[in-house]
Amino acid sequence: MEIYLIRHTTPDIEYGTCYGFTDLDLAASFPEEAARAKQFLPVAPLEVYSSPLIRCSKLATFLFGEPFKTDARLKELNFGEWEMQRWDDLGENALQVWMNDYVHARIPGGESYEDLYQRSIAAFLEIVATGKNAAIVAHGGVIRAILSYVTNTPLEKSFDIRVEYGRVSKLLVTADKIEVAFFNQ
Numbered sequence: 001m002e003i004y005l006i007r008h009t010t011p012d013i014e015y016g017t018c019y020g021f022t023d024l025d026l027a028a029s030f031p032e033e034a035a036r037a038k039q040f041l042p043v044a045p046l047e048v049y050s051s052p053l054i055r056c057s058k059l060a061t062f063l064f065g066e067p068f069k070t071d072a073r074l075k076e077l078n079f080g081e082w083e084m085q086r087w088d089d090l091g092e093n094a095l096q097v098w099m100n101d102y103v104h105a106r107i108p109g110g111e112s113y114e115d116l117y118q119r120s121i122a123a124f125l126e127i128v129a130t131g132k133n134a135a136i137v138a139h140g141g142v143i144r145a146i147l148s149y150v151t152n153t154p155l156e157k158s159f160d161i162r163v164e165y166g167r168v169s170k171l172l173v174t175a176d177k178i179e180v181a182f183f184n185q
Contacts, residue, residue, distance in 0.1 A: 001173035002181075003127065004041060004135040005143045006063070008055040009033035009166040018090070020076040020110070020141070022083050023053050033166035034062045040168040040185045041135065049127055050137040051075045059166075060137040068137075073123040076139035080110025103155045113141070117155060120145040128173055143169065150178045 010027040013019055041063060048068035050060040053075055060068050082090055098105050106112045120142045127134050136146070140163040148158035150171060163169075163184065170181040 001128070001131055002042070002046075002133045003171040003173060004046065005146060005169040005171065006037055006041075006059065006135060006137045007140055007143050007163050007165055007167050008051075008053075008059050008137065009037070011055050011165075016086050016088060018079050018082045018085050018087055020079040020083060020139075021053075024055055026055050026058055030058070030062075034059055037166050037168050038063055040170075040182075042133075044133065047127070047130065047132045047134040048137065049074065049123070049134060051139060051142070053139075056137045056139065060135075063137070064135065071123050073119040074136065074138040074142050077107075077113065077116045077141045078110040079107050081108040082110065113145075113155060116141050117145040117148070121149050124149070128178070140165075147180065147183070150180060 008026065009030050010033060011019070011024045012027045013024050046064065048060055048064045050056045050068055050070050051074040052070040052072055056074070057070060087095070098107060103113045106115070124136070124146050127136065143163045144158050144161050147161050147169065148155060153161065167184045169183045169185070172179050172181045
């Protein structure tokens with residue numbers, strides 16, 4: 001079984017803005033970035049799962065057409081009260097408290113990275129259980145969580161896994177293991 005993890009392309013938002021659950025569109029570079037991602041995908045049909053947010057569903061439509069399945073568990077981290085604020089405006093103390101334990105610390109009105117991990121892995125394991133070749137179009141946090149799970153990387157070290165906009169990673173699933181075939185192509 002093959003599973004392709006595809007991060008959405010560059011969002012249309014000013015650099016330095018905190019966003020996660022916010023439903024943003026994609027930057028003008030979308031067609032070029034999406035076409036680049038498409039070259040790393042097989043021609044054979046895949047079961048397609050996407051975050052319901054437009055930055056993922058738009059890419060899923062471009063790459064695979066419709067219909068495809070959306071799953072709210074594939075959404076990015078919920079930044080709660082921090083959504084759409086500039087990182088610089090959050091205040092050093094608030095940001096530092098979160099950075100000291102971003103795995104477990106919940107953002108006010110939002111969630112922790114552990115929360116995102118639990119929901120993302122639950123969705124991922126359901127997809128694996130189908131036994132069908134699949135594509136997951138999602139966000140950096142979700143893909144990082146899945147790659148952390150597959151590679152047995154502790155969540156505290158998972159931000160060392162860089163997941164670039166519009167990049168594709170491929171997982172191979174056998175009866176006894178899941179391994180990364182290629183990463184961030």
